[in-house]
Amino acid sequence: NGTGLDSTEGVTGLFYGDVGQLIAQLIACVVISTVIFGIAYTFFKVQNALTKGGIRPSAEDELQGLDMPEMGVLAYPEFGPEVLNLDQELEEAVPQTVGATMAPPD
Numbered sequence: 360n361g362t363g364l365d366s367t368e369g370v371t372g373l374f375y376g377d378v379g380q381l382i383a384q385l386i387a388c389v390v391i392s393t394v395i396f397g398i399a400y401t402f403f404k405v406q407n408a409l410t411k412g413g414i415r416p417s418a419e420d421e422l423q424g425l426d427m428p429e430m431g432v433l434a435y436p437e438f439g440p441e442v443l444n445l446d447q448e449l450e451e452a453v454p455q456t457v458g459a460t461m462a463p464p465d
Contacts, residue, residue, distance in 0.1 A: 416428065
């Protein structure tokens with residue numbers, strides 16, 4: 360009988376010749392992967408259909424970085440447009456804000 364606390368029988372596993380347990384686990388992995396893929400695929404398709412412009416940002420926003428379009432501020436101004444030579448594009452998007460509130464480093 361393989362149940363109960365005093366059981367002496369049960370699943371022994373692959374090392375003891377019980378291939379059935381490994382097969383059951385492989386089937387379970389395939390099933391759960393298929394179900395989760397279906398749920399995720401459906402979720403993103405619905406989200407893409409309901410969200411204005413889809414779930415991807417525009418190409419311009421991706422090139423500029425998503426700090427300004429999403430948050431309205433630069434996350435790391437010290438690594439900002441001065442380093443990447445994008446000063447003019449950023450000033451057109453947000454004039455006079457880069458570094459205005461940043462204290463100089465000690």
